[in-house]
Amino acid sequence: MNFDFTEEQIMIKQAARDFAKKLEADVIERDYKAEYPTQHIKELSNLGFLGMLVNPKYGGGGMDTISYILAVEEIAKIDASVAVIMSVHNSLGCWGIEAYGTEAQKEKYLPQMVTGEKIGAFLLSEPEAGSDATSQKTLAEDKGDYYLVNGTKNWITNASSGSVFLVIAQTYPELQHHGINALIVDKDMPGVTIGPHEDKMGMRSSDTHSVMFNDVIVPKENRLGGDGFGFKIAMKGLEGGRISIASQAVGIAQGAYERALQYSKERKAFGKLLAEHQSVAFKLAEMYVKIENARNLVLKAAWLKDNHKPYGLAGAMAKQYAADSAMEITTEAVQIHGGYGYVKEYHVERLMREAKLTQIYEGTSEIQKIVISRQILRA
Amino acid sequence: MKILVCISNVPDTTTKIKLTADKTAIDLANVQWIINPWDELALTRALELKEASAGKITKVSVISVGNQSAEPTIRKALAIGADDAFRVNAEAKDAYFAAFQIAEAVKTEAYDIILCGIESSDYNGSAFGGMLAEFMDHPSVSSVSNFEFAGEVVKVNREIPGGYEVVEPALPFVAIVQKGIAKEPRIPSMRGIMMARQKPLKVVEAAPAEAMTEFVAFEPPQPKAACKMVDPANVAELVELLHKEAKII
Structure with missing residues (x-):
């Protein structure tokens, strides 16, 4: 067992974090106006995040799934919309063509997809x-x-x-x-x-x-x-897509947790900090454990994929657990913020709305349970 | 033309500083390391100049004094876009030692411009750049907030109180740069990160030299005193506290 990331994986995570910092300035406004992040997506492609998994032969980054999910988590922590644009493009769009396309299809589409010219x-x-x-x-x-x-x-x-x-x-x-x-x-x-x-x-x-x-x-x-073979391709695509959506859910949960942690160390009630109330401290502890669990499930699924081992069950577990945990964690983050959590300025209400979608798209939590139960019952 | 950027490997600026038990050093356990922010901006500007130079600037190199644990930071500079790197294999004991080592390592490399940050975010000594210029026998300009080429001449903006002055130093020279030198540091691209390991990183053994200074003791600042809340209606109490307790009126 080795839980260490490589130097490149750490650098990619940091690069994604530095990019994500720039999203924070207008994330609330874009959410409110339902405005597409055109400039941010342009920068995302300039940095190479839009074709990061694609073989360098087609201009991609040739990176592993672990690097990819680390990047998705960092971006989702600040702005899940940008994370999903990136996720669908990479995991379903680029991956589908690279995994199942003919050489002519790959040469026709991938070079323009890795530059973000085509999404x-x-x-x-x-x-x-x-x-x-x-x-x-x-x-x-x-x-x-x-x-x-x-x-x-x-x-x-x-x-x-x-x-x-x-x-x-x-x-x-x-x-x-x-x-x-x-x-x-x-x-x-x-x-x-x-x-x-x-x-x-x-x-x-x-x-x-x-x-x-x-x-x-x-x-x-x-x-x-x-x-x-279309249905098989679709299911295989979603199998991989789930890993990145699970990572997006971890990012959303981590974002909400960090904001709740910060707030509970600043806000006082009944003469002491919120964090000094056991009811709040326990909520934070539960959030922390759930995030760690979810992240480990996601990393294992990504590791299996990188090592060419079956990852369907691991991906379904990661998606179901990470999405359901994100919903619980973001709801608790709003609760810790009280009234402030219910207004847009504090971000957690947005994260809660974002978490909800991770339980629905790319296979609902119930569908993941079907996948999981079929596999364990078959064994 | 070649540019050299000196980079210092420093703790992330958000690190919570802890001292060792004897208070003579910073406890470096669990510290995240980064490129000194001033040096990172210097590197950004060097790369901008290279890209705009239409081939006139052929190379941007980076150099750092540090042991092997500094290599991830050096490789980040390569990922951002530096062409090659040197690491002087020694712990940078003080500014004198670091400046001496870098001068020894690159004396024969004929760099036209050497950039370094005005200070490093760990010890903020602000001594390195001037010392390096002295060891190299180069002129130096400090507090540089911009520089660009005007034909064959380099025009350097140097910050002074209330404005800036424009200097035209003779090449080669050392530019000691301020934060305004570049808008923001570059984020390494995925391609840059993948290429970084393939770029040359030359390890140079340290030349014999001793540090001129040593740290005797560090003292953390006093923790912030608790905030006392006074009811807005009770102005008299506030005045009394400011007068008798805070003693500022």
Whole structure:
């Protein structure tokens, strides 16, 4: 066993922390106005965080998953919206193309994705297919040398800022999920329409929209992986994506914990500091243990992935535990702040709203429990 | 043209300072180490100048006096963009020792401009830059808040009370820089971090020299006194306390 990070991993974590400090100045305003962090994403790409996992052959950083999740946590601690933009782009967009793309697809898309010129999005959810991802209604009809795509996708992160869409769609409905394909769709293909901006509870600075496909002609060469392998690609993508969303949840929890800790050492009640009240000190202790647990689960999942061992179970455990803990910890952080916690200035109410989404997207906590229970019952 | 930036490996500025039991040294256990903030800005400016020089500045090097534990800090400078680095393998006992070692290490390297921060955030001695210039037999300009090339001449802004003066030093020279030298330190990019290990980091053995000073004792500042709250309605009590207890009126 070795719990030490490498010098590079420490440097990456520090670089992410230094970058994240700059997010703090306008995070409340962007959240309030639901404004996309254009300038920050530009800097994020200049620093190489947008293609950090991609092979250097395509211009990426060639970094390991541990480095990546350390960066996601540091950024989420200050601004979970920026963390999710980065996470979807890296874990689902870049990873999907790198893991399953042909050499031609990789050469066409990855160099522009690592520079942030093109942002990736992952289009799986539908109005009637969320957790039940097998019931895809979006059709990709095989028309010989192209697919004709029709349907609607929901809750798409990076839908308006992104331009490389990995679209999951049904080609052979009779084969159910074995008939699903994954296609790379360029946003500017005729027939692609971006729906209105979703007015979300949290992560408001990231852009979420529905996306409509109306007779979109997608060349066959844009299919990722083999015919009918789309569902497998989607599930594999989410398996990795979960690790970074779990890390995002750890970051949100850590951010709330640090603010609560600071506040409890400054604010007095009944003649002593909040931290000197056992009821508050115990809350802080519980937060600390939960964060440490969650982080260790995330690190183990990342380590398994880096060492090419199965990480599905570890990733599901990390996501479920980190997300549910983040919800509890942010709620307690608001409680420690009292009335101040309920106003925007103190950040913790925003972190609480952000934590909620980590229990829902990229597989709800309940879906993670399905994944976990299936694996332990099978054993 | 080549630029050398001297960097000092210092505790993170947010470190809670603890003293050893005999109070003659800082307890360095669990300390995070960083590039001295003034030196980091000097490096940032050096890299900006190199990028804007259209090939005229061929190299930016960094140098530090320290044992092997200083290497992560030196590699961070390489990750930020320095081309190569030297480490003089010795503990930097005082400014005289560090300046002497750096002068010995780079005397034959023909750097045109040597940059260093005006002070380091650990001991804040502000002695190193002048000593280095003396050992190198170079002119030096202190409190430099900006410098740029005007044709073949280097124009240096030097902060003075109420304004600044512009100096044109002869090359080579030592610039002892203030914080305004660059807007903010650079964050290393992912590519820079990955490249850092491949860049040359030359370890130079220390030349024979003794430190000129030693630390006899450190004394932490007195803890802040507790704040006494006075009811806004009770002005008389406030005046009484300011007069008799605080003795400021």
